[in-house]
Amino acid sequence: MTPLSRRQFVHASLAIAALSGGGLLSGCGGGSSSDNPTDKGGANGGDAVPAPTYRPLENGPKPDIAGDVNIPDTFFNYPSDPFQSVTEMAGDGKPVSILTQTFSPVTAQPPKNTAWQNLNDKIGSELTIQQIPAGEYSTKFSTTLAGQQLPDMFFIAEVSDMPAMVQATCLDLSDHLSGDAILKYPNLAAIPTDAWEAGRFGGRLYGLPSPRGAMSSGILYKRDDMLKAKGIDGTWGSFQEFFDLAKEINDPRGGVWASTSVPGQYIKNMLGMPNFWNYDGKTMQSWWMVPEMEQALEAQRSWVEAGLMNPDAFSSPNTKLWFSTGKGYFNPDAFTAWAQYWVGATSGFDFGGCEIPAFEGGGDGHMWVSFPSFGRSAINKNAGDRVETLLKVANYLAAPFGTQEFLDVKYGKEGVDYTLNGSDPEPTPAGGANSQIGVKYIVDAKVPNYLPGHKESAQKLDTLIRALMPNALYNDAVYLYSKEQEKNFAEALTEFGALEGDIVQGRKQVSDWKPAADKWWKDHGQKMADELAQAYVDAGRKK
């Protein structure tokens, strides 16, 4: 047993700081704010390098409905002759160790896991992947960091003092990815530019993104088949009309409620409230401080009071199942869930997403666009001698839809993990589990709109997202850094969430909100907003 070295002590200190202050933000979709991506020579030093050039695959498959940077490409079928986006072996024959999180049951190991084994064979290096349950990832990451046991590539957990941790631990990829340098890795170059900001610290590029953006934005789903059976077209022009419709279809005695849970975000979208932070030209405006917040609380409270959602919504929510099995007409969820609702769907099942009118009518509401990337991963500083190999591996894992590599990464081995129905891959029972090895949180391709066998539904999704995006609101503080926010935002998020729950469920009054919000603004919010506004200007962002 040897004594701790100075380096080990520094890592342990970082890890303890991570354990004490990080993690709380991890539920915010990765990258809520605790980094310093656009700091141009600020506290972390260094000029900002140009963002990686965005260039979709030149010879890639042509979508049935072309999207853009924000709108996903729509494919009705998988290309019958998948494009080969990687022509040379990515790996160098040596193992590549990976630490990632997973929301799925842990998979078998190769060679029993044929999908994983197939990926190893195709990449040319053995991927030794640690898949950690997402709920425990922060703890695992912190202890692994402290013990200097981080592998070659790892998903970065939300930790406090992120810039210091990243710069001490992760490899600076700027020279390999900035500007046109990324074109050496064409699949990585097909990742939209804004997603790369998730991995920018001190102006330099350290992180690999998993792009999400519009496709992981929250919407309100509706059961079109159930509404149609009642002779309802499923559109409304204001909250009052929506509320009246919900009361009309609500049937607690029959075990069918208007909604699976309180559609809080949908109501806030109707009111046009900021998506966390809104830059108004001078300072940042917080959603907690706007007057519409009390209106949103009152509307949610009235929803609960009228009993319009499943009574178990607060205690043991199982909203996906309730929605799928017809126990609720409306269900808040993200666009990414669209495909899941079709799996195992019974005959006649149909659904769509709700458009967002203004709360008082006479206009449009505003969807909140989700984070551009689901967090970020990095390459270990100690693996610098293999950086090109590791980026080639990342390039393979980021293969876009329509390529052979996408099938390898997402589906596994043909004939074993998936079979082809026409040109569409259909996972076998084993393959569906085998392919969930968590590499999509290391780096990922842009999410497509692909619903094999459900062409009309894919068109419906495309129509809805095109209708919502022009009015959608972005979080203006995304990937901006504020010391005050790093220290106090997570706690405020918890406290305001609890207060909102109390008010909505009738344990506290709507009037209790403003004093709490004013106090927070005085204690922390104002400073937070000022710091974020300065960071916004420093980053050269414009509205």
Add this chain to the structure above:
Amino acid sequence: MSNVTPVRPDVNAPTTSTTRSLRGRRRGTLENGQQAPNGGERLLIGVVLAVCTAAVMIPFLGIISTSLSTSEHLNQAGGFTLWPDGFHIGAYVSILTGGVVTRALLVSIGVTTVGTLLSLAVSSMMAFGLSRPGSLLHKPILLVLLFSLLFSPGLIPLYLTVKQVGLLNSYWSLILPGLISAFNVIVLRAFFMNIPNELFESARLDGASDWHIFTRLVLPLSKAVLAVIGLFYAVGYWNSFFNALLYLSDQSKWPLTLVMRTYVLDNAQLSQGDLGAAVDALPPQPALQMAMLIIAIFPILCVYPFLQKHFTTGMLTGAVKG
């Protein structure tokens, strides 16, 4: 040493006395002179007990029923049912044929068996030493033990220690960091201190060494408390998942509870978590999750009835008199 016959100490005296007293009391009157409950009161007590029992058993019944149900039935029931629509063992078959769970089950059984035996051996030896007043440094050692009961070293220092001694990614990392529970040692010590000193003196007169006294006299007299402490250790090892999460990088070495966690708990987050590309597989059926729970608790349920009879003697004697 052969003539040292294990003699049961007077640890059962209160129980025996109570039994005699109960036999001798007047009908309708309790030992302390209070009136026995009448029919109505007994009915009320019965109802309360029945409600309490139902509160425990109904969720358990639900877990079993859900694990044996079909997807259609569960969808109709909202994901959880108290009565299955047949006897479908598909969930168990798919879990046990997957390879991951069966391997994890073997790991859990191995770690629990080895860990419990080692913990019992080390804890009982430590407790015996601490129970004898003449042992070298027994008071400072006892203080250190009590200190560890009140203050934990913290996650990072513990991880670094495990790393420094080369236990990372080893099964021993699941056993050695929790080899001794201060609470269990104190319970054992209290029990050992209740063994009459005359027995030790008699053994010494017969020429028995400390080791012989411990193995031939103390342990045979302490079967009850050893059974209980053994169960505590076994349940602790069986339920433990955190050490495996921290110390094992090879997930083929994961014990059942950690694998189960990914099946049961993390999937509960699917509605809130990121589900990524449109090709994600469906979450496991509730039947699969409940089957995992049954598989995880079944071994402990099997052991419990055999040790239950020792509970009163083992726990109360050690704890109350200590």
